[in-house]
Amino acid sequence: MDAAGRHDIDFGGILEVLRAHGVKFVLIGGLATVHWGSPFLTYDVDITPDRDRDNLDRLSAALTDLDARVRTESEPEGVPFAHTGGSLADAAVWNLRTRLGDLDISFVPNGTQGYRDLSRDAVEDRMFGVEVLVASLADVIRSKQAANRPKDQRVLPTLREILASRHERNARD
Amino acid sequence: MGNDLIREARRRVGWTQAQLAAKAGTTQSAIARLESGRTSPSFDDVIRYLRLMGLDLDLMLVERDDSDWIQAQRQLRLSTDERHAHHRRFLDQVNQIRGRGWAA
Numbered sequence: 001m002d003a004a005g006r007h008d009i010d011f012g013g014i015l016e017v018l019r020a021h022g023v024k025f026v027l028i029g030g031l032a033t034v035h036w037g038s039p040f041l042t043y044d045v046d047i048t049p050d051r052d053r054d055n056l057d058r059l060s061a062a063l064t065d066l067d068a069r070v071r072t073e074s075e076p077e078g079v080p081f082a083h084t085g086g087s088l089a090d091a092a093v094w095n096l097r098t099r100l101g102d103l104d105i106s107f108v109p110n111g112t113q114g115y116r117d118l119s120r121d122a123v124e125d126r127m128f129g130v131e132v133l134v135a136s137l138a139d140v141i142r143s144k145q146a147a148n149r150p151k152d153q154r155v156l157p158t159l160r161e162i163l164a165s166r167h168e169r170n171a172r173d
Numbered sequence: 174m175g176n177d178l179i180r181e182a183r184r185r186v187g188w189t190q191a192q193l194a195a196k197a198g199t200t201q202s203a204i205a206r207l208e209s210g211r212t213s214p215s216f217d218d219v220i221r222y223l224r225l226m227g228l229d230l231d232l233m234l235v236e237r238d239d240s241d242w243i244q245a246q247r248q249l250r251l252s253t254d255e256r257h258a259h260h261r262r263f264l265d266q267v268n269q270i271r272g273r274g275w276a277a
Contacts (some may be wrong), residue, residue, distance in 0.1 A: 039244035142181045158241040
């Protein structure tokens, strides 16, 4: 985000770098909800990668390609950090600023058991021209409900309505 | 929504449908029907299932505001590609407005 509050992000670019490095991940968070019809804006890419060691090595290479830095409140432009597949596994969450926009990595999102849990109902689909595994809306809701932050409380009623509207029995006139 | 809540709670606590069925004194297939929306649980049943899983519903009455849902319905009429493109355009417009500043 710049001084004027603008968020520059290349969603497709970030996803393409991850795909090009062969990173296995599930797309979660706000961008996944946009895929399912959410009207709420999101400014970053949230993913849950597989914690398999080879995959973490590929993720580390992708982060190098993206010039990823650790995003903090005091250093919004990010702090450079050295990483390997092994060191990435040492933290549960990474909030990163990359050359293409913000990327948040959560290995075990709230209310879930991580990649294998989320990939079970995830759907392979194209986003911004890139094939990605998108978490099901039910699973994103599960995670947001467990996290229960104010920003989650704001969107959950609408996400639940979208989910419920998919049941034929609940279809609206 | 009750069926979605029960499924969400079961996944959150990491139970199988069979485990929930055993706790609730019913069958796995009944839980499957319930979660899929083929049968509709009563409000009291939803509360009972959630409590069996150590969870509860925190409820309060509020004024209905369907403005977000109306916007969501517009998105649901679009293809997924159109939703992505719409989001991109919307974000660009927000950035343009922010770039002009509040005085504009």
